[in-house]
Amino acid sequence: MNASANAGVLSHSGSDANAHANAQKTQQYSAFYVHKHLYGIDVQSVQEVVKPMPVTPVPHAPPYVIGLINLRGQIATAVGLLELFETGKKSTPDMMNIICNIEGNLISLMVDEIGDVLEMTRTDFEETPATVPVAVARLLEGVFKTKDALMSVVSIEKVAAEIGIKKKS
Amino acid sequence: MQIADGVLKEFIAEFNEMLERMGLGLSSPDSHRDPVELVRSIYRDIHTIKGNAMMFGLPLTGRLTHAIENLLDLLRQKKTPLSPELVTQLLGGLDYLQQISLSLSQHKHEPQIESAINQSVASFEAFYLRLNASETAVPTGASEPQPNIAAAVAAPASSPSAEAVQPNIERVAAKSNAEEGIQETIRVNVQVLDNIMNMVGELVLVKNQMQQRVKNLHEEDVQISQRLSVITSELQTEVMKTRMQPVGNVLNKFHRICRDLASELKKDISLEILGAETELDRALLEAIRDPLMHIVRNSIDHGIETPEERRRHQKPGQGKVSISAFHEGGQVIIQISDNGKGIDVERVRKKALEKGLITGDKPLTEKNILDLVFHPGFSTAEKISNVSGRGVGMDVVKTNIEKIGGTVELESKAGQGTVTTLRIPLTLAIIPALIIACQNQAFAIPQGRIVELIQIDPSTSEMHLESIEGSPFIRLRGLLIPIIPLQDLFSKTKPFSGGSRPVQTSNEYGILSIVILSSEGSTFGAIVDDIYDSTDIVVKPLGSGLDAVKLFSGATILGDGSIALTIDVTGIAEQANIKNRAKGQTEQKISAETMRLRDSTDYLVVELSEAGQYALPLSTVHRLEKIAIRDIQMSGEFKVCLYRDAILPIFSLSKILGYKEERDDVDASVIVLSRKGRLYGLRVAGILDIMTSDAEIDPTVSQRREICGGFIQNTEVYTIIDPFAVLDNCHPGADGGIAAPDDPAAEQARKVQRKKRRILLAEDSRFFRNQITHFLQDSGYTVVAAEDGLKAFNILKSSEGKSFDLLLSDIEMPNMTGLELAEAVRAEPGAKTLPMLAITSRYAANDIARGAKAGFDQYLEKLNRDELIKHIDASLGVVA
Incomplete structure (x- = not known):
């Protein structure tokens, strides 16, 4: 997937002109760390953040499905970003869970560490650099330049598509 | 008019509901926000009632509603505002409908008010004509309908004048009745019910979790928890009921x-x-x-x-x-x-x-x-x-x-x-399930799929796990049941391939717990680590991203808050490839009955160093083993290995048949044969399959004694090996190694005695007839063979019949079966004491019972030569 296609997915920017018009608008992102990198996810799609939970493994599931989590009686699918990003590392049960509700499907993204909610301005947004490994880039919307780091924006839609959640049209 | 109760009730409930709605709308038309919509809604209701009435064959209701509908249609089209006269007219009509509804619910038929209805219909038609003629021509006829209605209602009664007030009374009565009706049934949006159902499901789960936790708490807490538990269960039952509908x-x-x-x-x-x-x-x-x-x-x-x-x-x-x-x-x-x-x-x-x-x-x-x-x-x-x-x-x-x-x-x-x-x-939402453990994880198996539970304790159980090329199976009441170790099936790292490693038991005593499951006509067993409990589970969908996992149909939350995956029995059958195998199994089952007629035999199919398929009668096989090459040693000229604390001689089947010896790999596949209580090993290049065949056996394919024939199944040619002949050949004194030599003198003495005995053999399969005749003659007996039961019976009835000392008969034969033969023989005077032995390739306990009833003294296995001769000897008093 190439970088320009990624940019097109951004929720509020259909074209470059639009992007410019929205330049001053800010958007909030839930920041987290995976594999020592800073990532963010649209705060709108995050239902809650929960502490490490017991995970019930599902035999024969794809490697990135770590298992199922009992979230107060609801069953959420725990998705390991380490595996999804093909880092070669394995998620462990002591990781934090970012619970996202995608069209009624509960997904828990397993991450190393939870950061703050960051407010980002569109002017700081860039397309995903071509050098980012495809395994990661295919799931990103783009990158925000912050003062001291880069925050890659994980597209929950792309993650959903990747793990086979069909969009209800 | 005959309407089923449930349907009628439903119809009346809806009828009353609509009457009430219309009555309310008409009584206070001004308060209605949108008069046009009010007319439309009343029109819809009347139309529905009309449709239902036509369907249920209610002529009065039908005619009246038709007339009302016509009038309303006019109103609807011309958007005429509801004049008070019109309202009165309509309410009059509703009163009649109410009366009908009351009669329907009490007597299950329309009231006897035909003439009244006719008048009412006429008044509606008149109104319709008037309105149609001129939209504004209402004023003069304003009060007209009223008396009409009074008269109309009075009409059915004997004295009209006395009961002119009837409609009002009826209306009140009907109204109160309708109110009662509302208390009995209300219509609830299905979605609401589903939501309630889901939430009760959640509540059950929370309750279960709660129960787990309060165990160690104060008594009062336990009591509260118990009450919660009781109430939850009752609530669950009640909510389940809301979803129940009469078929x-x-x-x-x-x-x-x-x-x-x-x-x-x-x-x-x-x-x-x-x-x-x-x-x-x-x-x-x-x-x-x-x-x-x-x-x-x-x-x-x-x-x-x-x-x-x-x-x-x-x-x-x-x-x-x-x-x-x-x-x-x-x-x-x-x-x-x-x-x-x-x-x-x-x-x-x-x-x-x-x-x-x-x-x-x-x-x-x-x-x-x-x-x-x-x-x-x-x-x-x-x-x-x-x-x-x-x-x-x-x-x-x-x-x-x-x-x-x-x-x-x-x-x-x-x-x-x-x-x-x-x-x-009864219901889908909550299903009874068996909770089992596999590698410290709990799984739920729907009870409906479970045939039975089996425990195999190697120290006591007669049943044991056998395997063909590492694929385990058990024999359950004469059927081969393939066994899947769930642990292997679930293992992520190694995709299931039939499993070539020994089955492991997590249990320290080596006790195996097997759940026998059935899926789409095939039966198989799953080895589990432990069987926990039988419980009702609330099945939830598996969750996103797991569509491709066919092993599980959902997940449920157990009492301790942990998640148990619900095993999809069909899914695991597919995953373990049982389905394909099972297909063969069902086909076999289809013709199982007929196969008995044609004498089917189970064969073990093996591979030798030479191309081709070789089959050994399964009844001759004692066990199948894999023996590490390094454990095989030379003892004199023979290869032997230590097997169950004894020396097992191992012969190469390929070599005996004149082919080159099997290549040494890590392991050797060895067929263990038992002969005269001694064990022998026959090494083969590979063990391929177990099959059942009823194909005609051609004994002429080879002159070699070790090959007793060939048959064709599914276009493949199989060569049948007589393993005992192989042992004879490779080892003239085949009794070295473990076996102790039989006393030749005693055998000689028996042979002499056997010479004088005559055996009549009834067997329709040429192959078995020849084989049995051959080895009985070998041992010294005189044998006369008949091709079916009838022929054998005729021989017995003939002059030479008296000379036979024993009847040996197959069971499944054309013309006269073995059972019929036995009955016929026992019915003959003078043959009441003739020893009769049944021989068959497979038999179960009830076969034996049937055989005994027909008159057979014993049931024996066809190709088990030694057993056969031993029993014949015993029956005829042949001793050493």
Whole structure:
């Protein structure tokens, strides 16, 4: 997937002109760390953040499905970003869970560490650099330049598509 | 007019509801925000009532509502505001409707007020004409309808004047009744019910978790928790009830369908519905609607004959289809039976042949043929009609019913009719399940799929796990049941491939827990680490991203808050490749009955160093082993290994047959044979399969003594090896190694005695006849062989009959079976004491019982030469 296609997915920017018009608008992102990198996810799609939970493994599931989590009686699918990003590392049960509700499907993204909610301005947004490994880039919307780091924006839609959640049209 | 209670009740409830709604709207039209919409809504309600009335055959209601509808239609079209006169007129009409509704609920028929209704209808028509003539021509006739109504209502009563006030009273009475009706039933949005259901499901889970936690707490807490538990269970039951609907809701619609279809097909059919009040979860009810429809259509179209045809067969001209629903064993049974011509088994068979569903060479039982009806794409309708024969057939019925955990059975008697039985679980949302453990993780298996639980304790159990090339199986009541170690199946790292490593037990005593499961006609066992508990579970969908995982159908939350995956039995069967194997198994099952007639034998198929398929009669095989090459040592000229604390001589089967010896790998596949209580090993290049064949055996394929024949199955040629002849050959004194030599002198003494004994052998298979004759003669006996029971019986009855000392008979034979033969022989005077032994390739306990009843002294295995001779010796008093 190439970088320009990624940019097109951004929720509020259909074209470059639009992007410019929205330049001053800010958007909030839930920041987290995976594999020592800073990532963010649209705060709108995050239902809650929960502490490490017991995970019930599902035999024969794809490697990135770590298992199922009992979230107060609801069953959420725990998705390991380490595996999804093909880092070669394995998620462990002591990781934090970012619970996202995608069209009624509960997904828990397993991450190393939870950061703050960051407010980002569109002017700081860039397309995903071509050098980012495809395994990661295919799931990103783009990158925000912050003062001291880069925050890659994980597209929950792309993650959903990747793990086979069909969009209800 | 005969309307089923449930339907009528539903109709009345709706009727009252609409009356109330209309009454309310009309009584205060000004308060209504949108008068036009008010008229429309009343129009809709009246229209609905009219439709229902027509359907239920309520003529008065129909006529009245038709008249009201016409008037309302005018209002609707011209958007005339509701004048007070109009309202009065309409309310008058509603009063009559109310009266009808009351009578319907009390007496189940319309009240005797025909003339009153006629007058009311007339007044509506007059009003209609007036309005139609001029939209504004209302004022003068304003008060006119009122007296009309009074008169109309009074009409049915004997003295009109005395009861002129009737309508008001009736209205009040009906109203209070309607209010009561509201308390009895209310209509609730299905979505709301579903939400409540889900939440109760959650509540059950929370309760379960709570119970786990309070165990260690204060007594009071425990009590509260117990109360919570009781209330939750009751709530759950009650909520489940809200989802229950009488099957009549679906069944009663068939009256109409039946009538229409029957007239279309020019048939005379009465439909009888029994147990319409039986309740079923509405989701299930929805799911069985189409299958039921299909079956009923089938009965009408294929089952019931035309009146002429029926009369020709001395049947009443009117055919009967009856549907009965009832509870049985926690399931709802729905039976659809007709007294039509039944299923033409011969036509089904021909059709199946035509479509290539079966091959003509195997005779099938009637039941087998009936089952073919469920085969995809099977339809026997000769011409494609509007009614059936559209290619969607009973297979769809079966699939849909099985999807909801039910079963379909078909029974048919030619000329007498067909009975289709559906078994449906009561509800889907909560299912009973068995919780098992595999690698410290809990899984749930739906009880409906479980056949039985088996524990194998190697120290006590007679049953043990056997394996073919590492694929384990057990023998359960004469059937080979493939076994899947769940642990292997679930292991992520190693995809399941039949598992070539030894089965591990997590249990320190080596006790195996096996759950025997059934899926789409095949039966297999799953080895689990532990069996926990049987419990009701609330099944939730598996969750996103796991669509591709076919092993599980969902997940549930257990009492301790942990998640248990629900095992999809069909899924694991597919994953473990049971399905393909099972297909063969079912095909075998189909013809199992017929195969007995043709003497089937189980064979172990092995691979040798030379190309080709080699088969050994399975009955001769003691065990199958894999022995590490490094454990095999030379002892003199023989290869031996330590086996169960004894020395096992190992011979190469390839070498004995004149081929080159098997290549040394890591392991050697060894067939362990038991002969005269001693064990021998035959090494082969590989163990391929176990198969059952009833193919004709050609004994002439080889002159070698070790090869007793060949047969063809599925275009493959198999060479049958006589393993005992192999042992004789490779080892003239084959009794070295473990075996102790038999006393030659004693054997000689027995041989001399045997010479004087004559044995009559009845056996239809040439191969077995030759084999048995051969080894009996070898041992010294004189043998006369007959090709079937009848021939044997004739020989016995002939002059030489008296000279026989023993009858040895196969069971399944043409012309006269072994059992018939035994009975016939026992009935002969003078043959009452003739020793009779039954020989067969397979037998179970009930076979033995049947044989004993017919007169056989014993049941023996055909190819077990030593056993056979030992028993014959014993019967004839041959001693060393």
